[in-house]
Amino acid sequence: MTGFEPATSSSRTRRSTKLSHIPIADKGYPKGIYNQAMLLQGKKGLVLSVTNDRSIGWAIAEAATSHGAVVGIGVQNEKTRERVEPLVEGRSDYRMFQCDFMFDDQVEALVEAVKAEFGSIDFFVHSAAYANKEDLMGQFIDTSEEGFKTALTISAYSLVKLARALAPIMNDDGSIVALSYLGSVRAASNYNVMGVAKAALESEVRYLAADLGGRGIRVNTLSPGPINTVAARGVKGLIEMIDHVHERAPLKRPFGAEEVGGSAVYLLSDLSRGVTGQIIFIDNGYNIAGV
Numbered sequence: 585m586t587g588f589e590p591a592t593s594s595s596r597t598r599r600s601t602k603l604s605h606i607p608i609a610d611k612g613y614p615k616g617i618y619n620q621a622m623l624l625q626g627k628k629g630l631v632l633s634v635t636n637d638r639s640i641g642w643a644i645a646e647a648a649t650s651h652g653a654v655v656g657i658g659v660q661n662e663k664t665r666e667r668v669e670p671l672v673e674g675r676s677d678y679r680m681f682q683c684d685f686m687f688d689d690q691v692e693a694l695v696e697a698v699k700a701e702f703g704s705i706d707f708f709v710h711s712a713a714y715a716n717k718e719d720l721m722g723q724f725i726d727t728s729e730e731g732f733k734t735a736l737t738i739s740a741y742s743l744v745k746l747a748r749a750l751a752p753i754m755n756d757d758g759s760i761v762a763l764s765y766l767g768s769v770r771a772a773s774n775y776n777v778m779g780v781a782k783a784a785l786e787s788e789v790r791y792l793a794a795d796l797g798g799r800g801i802r803v804n805t806l807s808p809g810p811i812n813t814v815a816a817r818g819v820k821g822l823i824e825m826i827d828h829v830h831e832r833a834p835l836k837r838p839f840g841a842e843e844v845g846g847s848a849v850y851l852l853s854d855l856s857r858g859v860t861g862q863i864i865f866i867d868n869g870y871n872i873a874g875v
């Protein structure tokens with residue numbers, strides 16, 4: 585078979601029969617990749633930050649621990665600590681760290697605390713964003729310089745800051761994942777300055793992937809469709825956005841934070857060892873839909 589033949593049912597059968605008879609070890613894949621039931625067994629990492637059990641970060645942490653990882657959950661302040669503590673209480677697969685990315689001394693303290701607890705880490709997930717409420721409604725043209733700086737500093741620059749601070753305690757071949765949204769490349773209603781921040785974040789992911797690739801560290805972006813969380817409720821018209829995406833997306837079943845968790849496990853695991861600088865959309869395919 586040339587590979588250009590139309591796939592008749594008999595050629596499909598022939599090809600799959602042949603492949604299924606080649607032992608995995610002979611296909612050139614590193615041993616162990618395809619027979620791990622627990623894809624993150626033995627790995628330690630951070631998910632920064634979580635607000636409550638509806639946070640995308642929480643779904644990622646739950647997916648990662650269910651695959652054998654030990655996860656350090658990040659909370660921004662005392663208030664969120666109080667909400668998240670009951671979620672991790674009594675769980676040996678969780679640790680908790682408090683850090684507001686805007687304060688350099690807190691980022692330094694985070695690194696020291698993580699070093700003391702874990703020694704080194706295999707991954708971290710940047711799952712945090714913020715913009716002033718008045719900048720997530722009306723017209724983008726009205727964004728103030730102050731509002732622009734706030735959104736970009738917290739939602740985009742924090743990834744660079746955390747990558748620089750945490751890279752020295754990351755193991756080679758580790759994984760960094762950031763969370764973005766389609767509003768980075770499309771003018772989404774009310775998303776405004778956050779779309780600009782996400783465009784910066786996605787670009788940072790590519791530059792960080794280039795910087796850290798020499799150590800085998802991958803840097804990728806997950807881009808979920810709209811999900812009802814505390815941060816997302818800051819965007820005016822969220823519920824209409826969710827309904828619209830679910831109506832128009834090619835896949836007709838509901839999607840939510842759990843689907844993001846599943847894709848995160850892939851990016852944090854050795855299965856994605858050849859993937860860096862990429863954006864994976866978890867939106868039931870909405871981003872490819874035409875009229």
Ligand SMILES: NC(=O)c1ccc[n+]([C@@H]2O[C@H](COP(=O)([O-])OP(=O)(O)OC[C@H]3O[C@@H](n4cnc5c(N)ncnc54)[C@H](O)[C@@H]3O)[C@@H](O)[C@H]2O)c1
Pocket residue numbers: 632633634635636638639640641659660664683684685686710711712713714738763764765807808809810811812813814815816
């Ligand atoms: N919910 C959605 O529809 C959606 C879609 C695409 C992408 N995202 C992205 O997913 C990520 C997680 O958001 P979420 O929807 O789970 O909401 P969330 O409110 O549960 O999480 C946002 C987190 O950002 C943290 N944060 C904000 N400023 C911080 C700071 N200075 N220091 C430390 N932490 C800070 C908050 O404490 C909070 O835990 C964000 O990057 C968001 O933009 C969300």
